[in-house]
Amino acid sequence: MIKIDNTVMNNLKADVAIIGAGITGCAIARELSKYKIRTVVLEKEADVGWGTTKANSGLIHPGYAGDEGTLKLKMCHTGSLLFRKNAEELDIPMTxxxxxxxxxxxxxxxxxxxxxxxxxxxxxxxxxxxxxxxxxxxxxxxxxxxxxxxxxxxxxxxxISPYEAAIAIYENSKTNGVYYLLSSKVTGINYNNISKKFYIVALNTLGYLNKMCGKKIVVETDYIINAAGVFADEISEMAGDGFYSxxxxxxxxxxxxxxxxxxxxxxxxxxxxxxxxxxxxxxxxxxxxxxxxxxxxxxxxxxxxxxxxxxxxxxxxxxxxxxxxxxxxxxxxxxxxxxxAIADTGDFVLGPSKVNEKFINAAGIQSPGLTCAFLIAEMTVDFLEQKGLNLLKNSKYMPLRKKAVRLNKEDFMLNNALYEKDSNYSEIICRCEKVSRAEIIDAINKGATTLDGIKFRTRAGMGRCQGGYCTLKVMKILSKELGLPFNEITKSGEDSYIAGCKME
Ligand SMILES: Cc1cc2nc3c(=O)[nH]c(=O)nc-3n(C[C@H](O)[C@H](O)[C@H](O)COP(=O)(O)OP(=O)(O)OC[C@H]3O[C@@H](n4cnc5c(N)ncnc54)[C@H](O)[C@@H]3O)c2cc1C
Missing domain, CATH: 3.30.9.10 (D-Amino Acid Oxidase, subunit A, domain 2)
Incomplete structure (x- = not known):
């Protein structure tokens, strides 16, 4: 599907650009990957799921609670059924x-x-x-x-683990051709009335030690999906739509x-x-x-x-x-x-903007937004179709994704097969959560570039000592596997350097 040369950051072309890679943006991207559509996702953070998606109760609600007449209530039960179906396809653990x-x-x-x-x-x-x-x-x-x-x-x-869910959807949508521009903060949106295209301006937010820092990226697109969480009203305003806050x-x-x-x-x-x-x-x-x-x-x-x-x-x-x-x-x-992200309407803000119908909001996604993510994604793709997007099936679409192989914490005998396959499984990097070097390398191969990226994929640093033992070890692995100088490794992108200092 979409092929983009990373060295030319100017003027990427997309059919649909999604702003925000939380659970909502990622689920919409995956839904779009079922069709032959060039989808680009712009995310200001260095990884997916780092907005509201990473910090909530992690519950897929059954759908009995909420105010009568709201989408939040109306969608919740169906959303829950759909979440369960998709979780099976994506190997997202649920109990x-x-x-x-x-x-x-x-x-x-x-x-x-x-x-x-x-x-x-x-x-x-x-x-x-x-x-x-x-x-x-x-x-x-x-x-x-x-x-x-x-x-x-x-x-x-x-x-569920909400960030694990976002990562699963991200991995699967990437396999199916979605292109993610991480560390890319949207700062402006223009619409050209003649070409009928949007031009999204984003700034690279990788920290001052990185050569891409502050570089401008322009994405030309026919449609925009606004899934920017608490900042969705600001993105809407950039497109001239100030109808909600x-x-x-x-x-x-x-x-x-x-x-x-x-x-x-x-x-x-x-x-x-x-x-x-x-x-x-x-x-x-x-x-x-x-x-x-x-x-x-x-x-x-x-x-x-x-x-x-x-x-x-x-x-x-x-x-x-x-x-x-x-x-x-x-x-x-x-x-x-x-x-x-509480909209002044008190409900999800879903659907085409009154100002430009090719700008679609998936905003105000408060609880039960996690539960409803896949339903919101289906509805958003329906809106796009109603507004003229041609949905041709992607015959290469792969619905299935497998979660990462982990050491078994309860039965160490079961790990022998892993040690035999790859000796990196026998080197424990995070003692509290029993995470091996092999799991960290696997996480990097699947997209982690920061300490937090490793933490959310493997749990290294999430245990009792909160990273006291493993931080340095994980940084060294990141540096080696990414081919980056040690001082360029960050906790969570931008300027969150741990050992970083500017070399004059
Ligand atoms: C305390 C709490 C408990 C909750 N509990 C539950 C629960 O148990 N069950 C449930 O179903 N729901 C729950 N929710 C709701 C659920 O967490 C949210 O509905 C859901 O995570 C929203 O996801 P999102 O993708 O819309 O937003 P986000 O995860 O916030 O994603 C938006 C993304 O947009 C990016 N972004 C913003 N501005 C820009 C920009 N200018 N350029 C590029 N990118 C940008 C952000 O960095 C972010 O990654 C809870 C919420 C909270 C806060």
């Missing part, structure tokens, strides 16, 4: 042990009943209210507080060590307190990687605020101790923040 929405006060039982009724209306199966009589809740969730009065139990809540609403989390795994068996939601907006969307539950995740809050903020605060984290503790009295908070290994 499911149900979920519980817990009522701590009598006046919250109505909320359980409302969600039960709403879920049934949208086809969600396996929903039931369980009252806490004779310790019935302790039978299914042993550490739950006896002050929980009842729960809405849902069979259809799945856990997006505010960032942050959610803070605690992440607990794998030793705390098992304390809670499934996602347990807390019904928000109407008097405290910050308490919206709070959940404690296992992650797919066997940590324990606790959060998050709902706080309006600015689009660059990724900070956590001790005061708010204390409030989170307090709220959850009402539901689980013995949470092992001494096992916290880190805390982090995710930013929701």
């Amino acid at each position: 499911n042990n149900g979920s519980m929405l817990n009522a701590l006060r009598k006046n919250q039982i109505g909320e359980l009943e409302h969600n039960l009724k709403q879920g049934k209306k949208y086809g969600v199966r396996g929903l039931k209210i369980i009252f806490n009589s004779n310790s019935s809740l302790k039978e299914i969730e042993p550490n739950i507080s006896s002050s929980v009065l009842a729960c809405l139990y849902s069979e259809e809540h799945y856990l 997006i505010k960032a609403v942050k959610g803070q989390y605690f992440l607990l060590d794998s030793e705390a795994h098992g304390f809670v068996r499934r996602p347990n939601f807390r019904i928000s307190d109407p008097e405290n907006i910050k308490s919206k969307g709070m959940v404690i539950g296992p992650t797919i990687d066997k940590n324990l995740l606790i959060g998050s809050t709902y706080e309006a903020t600015d689009k660059y605020d990724n900070h956590t605060s001790a005061e708010v984290l204390e409030e989170i503790k307090e709220k959850f101790l009402q539901m689980f009295e013995e949470i092992p908070f001494d096992k916290v290994i880190t805390s982090f923040t995710g930013l929701r």
